[in-house]
Amino acid sequence: LDLRAMEEAQARLDSLTKPPGSLGKLEAVARQAAGITGEPLPDLSRKAVIVMAGDHGVCEEGISAFPAEVTPQMVLNFLNGGAAVNVLARHAGAEVVCVDIGVNADLSHPGLVSKKIRRGTGNIARGPAMSREEAEAAIAVGYEVVAELAAGGTRVFATGEMGIGNTTPSAALLVALGGLKTEEAVGRGTGIDDARLLHKRSVVERALEANRADPNDALDVLAKLGGLEIAGLVGVILGAAAHRSLVVIDGFISSAAALVAGRLAPECLPYMIASHRSLEQGHGGMLETIGLAPMIHMDMRLGEGTGAVLCFHFLDAAGRIMREMATFESAGVSQA
Template sequence: MSELKRIEDLIGDIHSLNQDAIDAASAHLDSLTKPPGSLGKLEDISKQLAGIMGEVIPDVSHKAIVVMAADHGVCEEGVSAFPQEVTPQMVLNFLEGGAAVNVLARHAGAEVVCVDIGVNADLEHEALVARKVRYGTANMAQGPAMTREEAIRAILVGTEVVDELVARGVRILATGEMGIGNTTASSALLHVLGGVDLEAGVGRGTGIDDARWRHKQEVIRRSIQMNRPDDQDPIDVLAKVGGLEIAGLTGVILGAAKHSCAVVIDGFISSAAALIAARLAPVSVQYMIGSHQSHEQGHARMLEAVGLKPMLHMDMRLGEGTGAALCFTLIDAAGKIMREMASFESAGVSRG
């Protein structure tokens, strides 16, 4: 079976949510000692999780954040404030448990799974999931970031990682990433697939100044003019101006939906992957939970393009899966409401 056919079959296995479970969860929420709908997004989460997993009160205690790591050849154009060596250095930091996402994942009771899908260095660590497709993308300002075949292979890496996690009992996933230069690729994807002007969609990433911000826009503009990505073909866009970690996260999202698992979408780069997934399989959006709106300039427009509403506004712009890790704690809170809150009948409280 060809790799493209594997993706097509996977997409065909993604179905709409279980409406009977959603209705049962809604009835349960309305039986609890509160005005209907008064817990807002916590109730929305509970109903969505029920529909995703087909259970009124699913067990989502086994959580994992998949951090995809890869490098970007476009860094040769001077679009980032940090050098590319930071990517492998931060991967080792993740693996040793010292990054922000590790701290917040421990707080949320989630494991961090770090995948080398395209770091431009040789890495070894007992905890590393080594699935390198290539040593970073090519410079998209001089040609396609990768071949179509490499983009497809990277998507499948994401689905395979999910297969393995689900086999170990994981039922809720989150997306995280590491890759110097990845806001450039994500901004390009937003421009092509979301139709957002570069001035509105290109942010400052790790903190570039005005001159480099304008240069970053010009590099993206030149990359798109050179590669002419087809906005009706998400894989073509991903291959020409995307990134390996973005492709991998696209696979994570599609794989989660196939396995009837919820997937919490982190920040700007993760949302770029969500946009690709949404274009490939529109029904997959039903399995996504928007965690936060980051401080990155284009993130609100990216979320709008996907069709997600964030739960948090924390002015964060770190990535890694940090916003998604915080969202896990809200998901746990929603589950406790469903399991532990008294009903009008059990508490002897009169209904309105």
């Protein structure tokens, strides 16, 4: 991060008519944005949420409340502008970029970014989700989508995803990389009952047993236990850092991608901004493991990037604070 730009931003913040530091995370975000972009007052008006969509072979174990056909149905909903993330992105003035990175259906739509690596992952309860090469290719997809948007002036990204069943691989990643216990990491996803929750835990345990991924090799863990959309988001995060852009991390699945990205390249961690704390059981522990503190506690558990997009508002607010507030000097206010 550019320390001089951060110092300039801090000096500006401390000149404004408020007790020093009293705007808390709004000030932290302003400093962070300066450090990332190298500009004390960066233009962050162009924002995009990248929604990676992929299917999961583990759905055949019956771990989700929704049928797998909902993944392609929701992709069309994103493309038609009707999903929650579309509404919240319009409200935030952000673009929704929907990427088919591994949906188990043939999709075609003028707005879709078609980058399918394969039609869904393998069933992690029986073997690897994908090969190491497929994981690398999925990471490259995310990286390139960001590179293209960054070339067009986008400097703020949010991670979003759609993939029925994807809290299961995310929990497996959390156990394998974060060292949490299965009963801490596995939650109710889109809303399963107690019996299905116990079953889901046993599926995650079987996945860990069947794959024996090397916890010191994050790419191995990602390939064996992850998902195509999760790997794509790892690439989004790495791409944002490489392009000196902010990346706002959504909920449980996006945080699993952030966990992997941070292990693959710890230099990308300062480019991340945690948005919300999801109601999904393992999310608090996941964020602590990564070292992120969320801004909002809204009991959300939808994914798609919805929590991250809601927090774009705070980036805009921080920018306006920097630009529009009076200083102690200009307003004739006495200091402490």
